[in-house]
Amino acid sequence: ERYRALGVDCINGRARITSPYSVEVDGRTLTTRSIIVATGGSPFVPPIEGIEKTGYLTSDTVWQVRELPKRLVVLGGGPIGSELSQAFARLGSQVTQVEMLPRILMREDPEVTALVSEQFKTDGINVLTAHQARRCELNDGQKVLVCDSGGEEVRLEFDELLVAVGRKSVTDSCGLEELGIDTTAAGTVKVNEYMQTKFPNIFACGDVAGPYQFTHVAAHQAWYATVNALLGGLWRVRADYSVIPWATFTDPEVARVGLNEQEAKEQNIPHEITTFPLADLDRAIAESETRGLVKVLTRPGKDRILGATIVGEHAGDLITEFVTAMRNGLGLNKVLGTIHIYPTLAEANKFAAGNWKRAHTSARTLRWIKRYLSWQRG
Template structure:
């Protein structure tokens, strides 16, 4: 009945040109169209700009390539820690950026028109507009126009950097995470607005190349979604590497005085002036909601497109996935949602699946790296969810000691009295890789006992996961049973049933 009401006034075609039309060729769009082609549906993918979306062209790939080069420089500065008396590097920042763009070019074929065409997807380069629940009007980049009828539509239009309307910002000029990759000269003084993942990653990266970086945030700390101790650990590293952290600074306006660009902010009731040469705005990303027919159809939107648990919009045959749908803005969650959106779009009403967000991981690729899945302490306390906390300090991990990276921790939240995992935070080298074991455990209902009973190669960083499980087990050891077992072994020694000494706790390498 509800569907009939929403479709009232929209004539439904008797036949359809396509089973599915996908708008946007970022992670969600690529995966959606690939799945449709794999199950032999007739699918068209429309992209107005570049295949691969933000992740390939302006996000994940270029940022990680730049981070890798900066990390090499940071290791050279630490050469004496590794027994090397001195090490130095000569570089031109333009060459570094050339490498970044070369890496994009290397990965580009994976997301290319040619590849997806070979997989059975019709790829059209142009602009799409939904003109009815079953019709998509396409203006091709070559000037041609056409209208396709389709049984279902998936919107995967992505997001764009948010630029706040701060007075004077247009006068001083700025870069965002979309445009910073056009920079070929290292800024002498870089001002970064925003302490989320993007701002934090790029602030540290540019500082390692030698820029004088000032990071300005309105709150008391960077990375506010993480536990306070996580933020403090990262902030301590930033300060040690020379980043000027300005927390509690409320940006008021930008001015140019005597040819110099200046940020004017308020801090503890006082006006503060921060001079800079280049501005990077990294205060978040906004879903792309305009330009492809949502307003005309009356599809409800807020910060994102309103979707239900099946990723359906107010029109049951129109779905949304990725950044444009929320609630997460990660490439891997866009791909995850794309599976649900495409399967539901192709097989509803015969079969539908609710999108599962029970174990969504993410990582911030600062140094030390930070990775999360599920709840952290901050969220559990805010939501009044009971938990037990188990912690293993990576400073005790043999491989981390050998690598000169003996810092950070694994922190696990579990149901009180049980080994069921509620959430995990890892801070340290390759945290984004280490978290995968816990993601799988949470997704498939495996507890810490299963992780403890799994063989981990020695010496590896992954042993930290097992040792964290061991810490939980030791805290839940059956003391009365162990006391009885101690008497049993004493009896077998002929000691009259009295244990002679308590066992010394094992070191990590003995565990």
């Protein structure tokens, strides 16, 4: 209804690209100068033996559940698996989260994962890391997930199994293969910096194009694809991925933009780390939400921001200040010089910048100020 109100002709049906200039929708052929492929993604379900017999849920089908599962096993320790594990635990399910890697939220720094894991323990979630799912069994109506952990077999009984190990692009049955449109090793449609495929008038955006599978990035790409599709004859704009933020909506929330510490080390990028604990923030204390921190990476001796991670209440909102700063080339000195309302959670960003400033005030300057103040006292 919203798009129709904007003047868009919306057609419901199964579409298939039949040529670079035509699309067939349930037998009806539409001709066009440009085509944008935005077929999105779908949950990836690993080929685990017996999983079809026991049945499983995904992040797409879990919303159809009408009865709370007593025992829920969540396969996957990434953002989606972690969010849904905590949600069902707080609704009253007995939740076991299974992750093959050494810790959940593996892309984040260890202390970030530790804060979330500690809360999961409080919520009663049984987090099993370094556990590899091997097979599912159905015996006399009893469902079991069999895992391997250090060479030992671990059997987990469940009422429902939620698979959350990632998503894949939807590229089949829409005519891309017949046209010979290339895909990447990750299975996404291969596009250039203008969101064009091998056919300059066929564009792709969102999860089907990657490389970031976030709704806000899909919207970002859609703007570039649409402008280039409509106005490519006049000018073209390159998609800009220089500053990509994201958030994991657990409690506490985890939000990040740019590099974190483990990525900087892996890429041998020189950096300094500045942190500010939310336990020292008045608003966090007043709301009893002191779990968390602000962690900022900067160039050595410089205030240029390489990345920031925030863990805590409304982290997904608070990270925007660092996104804006990085996007516009503003350093921590500018953040520090900006007035923040008291008492708010946003002050944490300013206090983190203040910690950086104190660490970079030279001893010589401090000695000079001390002498000056002593002289004033006589």
